[in-house]
Each structure stands twice: as structure tokens, then as C-alpha cells.
Amino acid sequence: MDKRTLIKxxxxxxxxxxxxxxxxxxAPFKIGFLAPMTGxxxxxxxxxxxxxxxxxxxxxxxxxxxxxxxxVKDDTGTPDVTKRxxxxxxxxxxxxxxxxxxxxxxxxxxxxxxTQSKTPMVNMLAATATVIDASPYMVRVSMTLPQxxxxxxxxxxxxxxxxxxxxxxxxxxGLDAERTFRDRFQFNGGQILESLRVPFRSPDFAPFLxxxxxxxxxxxxxxxxxxxxxxxxxxxxxxxxxKAGIKLIGTGDVVDDDILNGMGDSALGIVTSYPYSxxxxxxxxxxxxxxxxxxxxxxxxxxxxxxxxDGMRVIYEALKKTGGKGGGDALxxxxxxxxxxxxRGQIYIDANTRDIxxxxxxxxxEKVNGELYNVEFEEHKDVKDPPRK
Numbered sequence: 285m286d287k288r289t290l291i292k293x294x295x296x297x298x299x300x301x302x303x304x305x306x307x308x309x310x311a312p313f314k315i316g317f318l319a320p321m322t323g324x325x326x327x328x329x330x331x332x333x334x335x336x337x338x339x340x341x342x343x344x345x346x347x348x349x350x351x352x353x354x355x356v357k358d359d360t361g362t363p364d365v366t367k368r369x370x371x372x373x374x375x376x377x378x379x380x381x382x383x384x385x386x387x388x389x390x391x392x393x394x395x396x397x398x399t400q401s402k403t404p405m406v407n408m409l410a411a412t413a414t415v416i417d418a419s420p421y422m423v424r425v426s427m428t429l430p431q432x433x434x435x436x437x438x439x440x441x442x443x444x445x446x447x448x449x450x451x452x453x454x455x456x457x458g459l460d461a462e463r464t465f466r467d468r469f470q471f472n473g474g475q476i477l478e479s480l481r482v483p484f485r486s487p488d489f490a491p492f493l494x495x496x497x498x499x500x501x502x503x504x505x506x507x508x509x510x511x512x513x514x515x516x517x518x519x520x521x522x523x524x525x526x527k528a529g530i531k532l533i534g535t536g537d538v539v540d541d542d543i544l545n546g547m548g549d550s551a552l553g554i555v556t557s558y559p560y561s562x563x564x565x566x567x568x569x570x571x572x573x574x575x576x577x578x579x580x581x582x583x584x585x586x587x588x589x590x591x592x593x594d595g596m597r598v599i600y601e602a603l604k605k606t607g608g609k610g611g612g613d614a615l616x617x618x619x620x621x622x623x624x625x626x627x628r629g630q631i632y633i634d635a636n637t638r639d640i641x642x643x644x645x646x647x648x649x650e651k652v653n654g655e656l657y658n659v660e661f662e663e664h665k666d667v668k669d670p671p672r673k
Contacts, residue, residue, distance in 0.1 A: 313350040313603060313610060315596075316373035318394065319384040319408075320361035327511040327542055328386040328588050329358070332408055334580050335592030336383075338572075339600075341579065347600050348608030355379065361386065363393035370397040380610050381406060381599055386588075387509065388412040388456040395419035402612035404602075404619060408595040409588060412456035413669050416639050421612065423619045423638045425595045425631075427559050428669040429460035429507065432535050435557035435644045435664050436505070437465045440533055441472030445502045448474060448533075451492055451516075452507040454481035461507035461535060464670070469505075477501050482508075489516055493523045496530065506534035510588060513538040514547060521550050536561070536658065539649055541586035545656045554649045556658065559642050560587040560628035563657040569627040587628070594626045598633065634668070641668050 317336065319329035333356060345352045355377060359366040366385075373379045374397060382398055383406040385391040391410035395418035398405035405422045407415065413428040440448065450465055452458030458481065466476050477499045480492045487508075496504050504525065508516055516538055520526065532538070536558025539551055562573055562584055572593070576585040602618030603610060621635035632641040644667045647658035 312353040314353045314377060314379040315381045315383055316379035317356045317384045318359045318366055318369055319386045321358035323361050325361045325386055325511055331586055331588040332592035335589035336596045338576055338579055339593045339596035347603045350608045359390055363389045366390040367393040370394040374401045374403055383595055384408055385410045388415055391415050392418050404612055404615045406595045406599060408591045413460050421616055424640050425598055426591045429457045430464040431667050431669045432557055432644050433461050433464040434468055435646055436533055437468035439646050441469055441474050446474060447477055447501045448503050448505050449477050449496045449499055449501045450505045451480045453484050455484040458507050465505050489519045493519050497523055497525050497528055503531040503533050506538045508538055510537045510540045513540050514543050517547050539658060541584055551649045551656055557644055557646050559644055560590050561647050561658040561660055563659055568625055572627040590627050598622055639669055641666055
């Protein structure tokens with residue numbers, strides 16, 4: 285290359301770089317969404333997808349000059365499938381963000397893929413406390429079980445409940461809930477008669493609930509994944525625990541808003557702690573519920589729909605902060621520190637931990653206008669995931 289040609293090449297280099305930037309911004313911004321769309325946790329995936337799509341419908345599909353491409357794949361709730369699909373998203377589809385993750389094992393399976401490819405990973409549900417540590421590229425918009433369990437443990441101790449049996453699904457979030465409730469309740473002077481763990485896959489609650497009845501506690505504390513609370517309620521009633529004077533308390537998953545109204549009056553009076561209820565009285569939530577129902581054949585949104593909705597908001601705002609350029613580290617930086625009003629109330633993504641800070645509500649199942657709702661009666665503001673022992 286002669287001197288004149290070299291000078292021309294150097295002079296043209298900035299313009300070439302600008303052209304590449306322009307092309308990058310014109311290319312679609314791809315979000316790879318992984319969730320269980322079939323199988324026992326299909327309701328989780330469908331609620332999450334519906335929430336994400338509602339945000340897109342409200343805020344458009346072009347952000348900072350980039351067309352948003354939302355690609356949904358069914359991971360069936362199986363970690364091996366989730367990991368394979370995440371790899372396909374990164375290698376073949378070249379997605380800019382990975383999102384979804386309806387269960388802790390699914391998020392853990394994807395974390396190494398996100399780390400290796402430096403792809404931001406928006407965790408919209410997986411709630412085991414330590415899952416956030418699995419990848420420095422993960423941001424959580426959902427909750428942790430310790431964060432949401434403290435409230436009901438405190439409430440129980442203050443409201444005449446002295447003896448409790450705990451019943452949890454035997455996997456990460458369940459163990460978090462069991463430990464947090466036990467430690468806090470005992471610290472407040474309560475007694476745990478027994479800690480029961482039900483198999484995560486194909487659970488049969490009946491023999492465990494019979495044991496609870498035999499132990500005759502003041503209350504049964506329950507954690508199960510969203511979507512299977514009806515099974516617990518049905519067998520709780522069949523075994524006569526309510527008639528025996530045993531109260532049912534827990535985290536909000538057991539009286540999930542998506543299935544609560546079908547549980548019948550036997551659910552009345554159940555007290556739980558959770559970051560959201562369809563009945564949350566804010567103007568923003570009322571609008572969210574109305575528009576979600578219009579878009580989803582009058583289906584009631586639950587917490588998972590809100591998490592999908594909020595997760596998309598975090599992605600959109602991060603892309604705006606990069607001016608549409610994207611890029612793994614730049615997007616991650618744009619996600620950290622976001623603070624905004626959600627249908628559940630004000631939330632904050634901690635810039636240091638990449639974890640969620642939010643209000644947790646104590647709620648009681650009541651009948652409102654002929655339907656069952658989790659009616660909030662106490663708010664604990666700015667709750668973080670508690671320090672781990």
C-alpha cells in the first residue's frame with residue numbers, strides 16, 4: 285500500500301466505523317425468552333409471556349431506533365432443554381438479551397451461557413436467594429424467598445400463632461422459605477413442630493397433610509411453586525385440617541391470583557406475604573389489570589405477569605441508555621440502578637447486587653364483588669434480600 289492509499293484509508297476509517305454503528309443500530313434487537321410453555325408449569329410461562337407482550341403493546345416495538353424482536357422458546361421446565369435453547373439463542377440467533385426463567389434450576393442452567401457470551405440475563409422469576417450469584421450478567425426483577433418470607437413469619441408470631449409445621453417443595457426456593465420462616469419464627473418465640481419437604485416433581489400432598497393433622501399445630505406454613513396451590517388447598521380441606529382449627533399461611537404462591545378464584549370459599553382468610561396482588565390499589569395497577577384482561581380473554585394477571593412486564597421495562601430502558609447501541613456490558617450497566625413504579629409498587633434494581641428491592645405486603649383472602657382476592661392490609665417497604673448466614 286503506497287503512502288497516498290494509506291492516508292485515504294486512515295481518513296475513511298472513522299466513517300467506516302460510523303457506518304458499522306449505524307448498521308448495528310438498524311439490525312433488530314433480539315430478546316431470547318425462555319419459559320415453560322407446556323407441562324406442569326405452563327401457566328407460569330404463559331403469564332410471563334403475556335406480561336412481557338403487554339409492555340411491548342403499550343410502549344411499541346422500536347426503542348432508540350432498534351426494532352425489538354421477541355423470540356419465545358418453550359424450555360418445558362427442564363434444565364437440560366433450557367441450557368440447549370440458551371446456547372442456540374446466543375450462537376444461532378445472536379440474541380442481545382436472555383430473559384424469562386420460570387424456575388431456579390432453569391436460571392442456573394443458563395447462567396454459564398450468559399457469563400461465557402457476556403449476554404445480559406434478565407431473571408423474571410427464579411427466586412432462590414443465591415441464584416443471582418451464578419452469573420455476573422444476571423439481573424433479577426422478581427424476588428427472593430427469604431425477602432418475601434420474613435413478613436409472614438413476623439405476622440404469625442404477632443397474631444397468636446405459637447406452633448407451626450412447615451411444608452415446602454423440596455428444591456432451592458422451598459429450602460430458602462423453610463429456613464427463613466423457621467429462623468425468624470423461632471427468633472420471635474415460636475415453635476416449629478416439624479419441617480416437611482414434598483417432592484418437587486409429581487407431588488402428592490395427602491400423606492404430608494395427614495401428618496400435619498396428627499401434629500395439630502396452630503398453623504401450617506406452605507411454599508409451593510406458582511400454579512399448584514389448588515392441589516394443596518384441595519387436600520388440605522379433604523384431610524379436614526381447616527375443621528381441626530389449623531390455619532394455612534405462607535408465601536403468596538399458594539394462593540396465586542391466576543387460580544385463587546377457582547379455589548372456592550375454603551380459601552377465605554388465608555394470610556400470606558408477597559410483593560403483589562391483583563387487588564393492589566394503585567392507579568397504575570388498575571390500568572395494568574384492565575389492559576391485561578382485555579388482551580388475554582379476561583384472564584386475571586398474577587405476580588408472574590407483572591414480572592414479565594417489569595423485565596421488559598428494564599430491557600427497554602437499558603437499551604435507551606446505550607442510545608440503541610446495545611452491547612452486553614453496556615446493557616448490563618443500563619439495567620443496574622433502575623428505580624421505577626411497577627404495578628406492584630416502587631421497585632429498585634440494586635446496582636451492587638443486581639437484585640431487587642421492593643415492598644412486601646401481608647394479604648388476606650377476602651371476597652370482593654363476588655370474587656376472591658388477596659387484599660393487602662400491611663406493607664413492609666424497601667425490603668432487600670436479607671444477609672445470608
